[in-house]
Amino acid sequence: MPYRICMLHRLALSFAVAFCSIAIVGTALAEQIGTASGLPVPRYVSLKSDRVNLREGPSKDHRTTWVFQRAGLPVEITAEFEIWRKVRDSEGAEGWVLHSLLSGRRTALVAPWKKAIDSTLYDKANAQSAMIAKLQSNVIANVRSCDGAWCRVSVEGFNGYIQQSDLWGVYPNEKID
CATH class of the missing domain: 1.20.5 (Single alpha-helices involved in coiled-coils or other helix-helix interfaces)
Incomplete structure (x- = not known):
């Protein structure tokens, strides 16, 4: 025993x-801290330009695999190499982008996984508060702040609160001031 x-x-x-x-x-x-920037990796950023080449590797000698055509689109930086950043979009596509084409401005996509269901923008960080707007999937929202459950955003002239879980471009429970 x-x-x-x-x-x-x-x-x-x-x-x-x-x-x-x-x-x-x-x-x-x-x-983890990025070796080139000294900033946390992974982290979310947004695209500065309407035309951003996504490359197979970290140099202009590598083949372009995709061209992003939407300024303000949020992407996640997953690695750094000199002036290049490896990014991932909301659909999981990955590749390398010049750091100068990225902005620290925080944006998020409204529920890209919800194809036919709108997300609600509220007056306050409370689902019982007044509804300001219904936001379609894949709309880009400018993130003003997040408390871990709700984010204050602006979208095409509307300002309000959306549940953080309805956004791609902020981490679960992330706080943004």
Whole structure:
């Protein structure tokens, strides 16, 4: 019997060590700093221009795989190399973009995964407050602030609050001042 208890303790200890290791690695990944910019990676930014080439690799010698044609579109920076940033869009397309074509201005896409359902823009950060507008999927919103559950945004002359979970371009529970 003592041998059996000892094995159970070892097994429990192994699980605890594995869990702590995963937690530490997860924390380390979340706090990476870009080698070129000194800013956190990953992070969201937006496109400065109506024409931004997405390349296979970090140089103009690499083939262009896609051309973004929407200024203000949010993208996620996932890596950095000198003056190049590896980005991912809301559909998962990845490639390299010159850093000068990116802006730190925070924008977000309204629920790109909801094809036929509109999202609601409210007067206050409360679903019981007055509705200001219905926003279609893929509309670009300028993010003013987020408290982890709601974001204050402006969209084509409308200002209000939208649930943070209805935006692509802000992280879950992210706070933005």
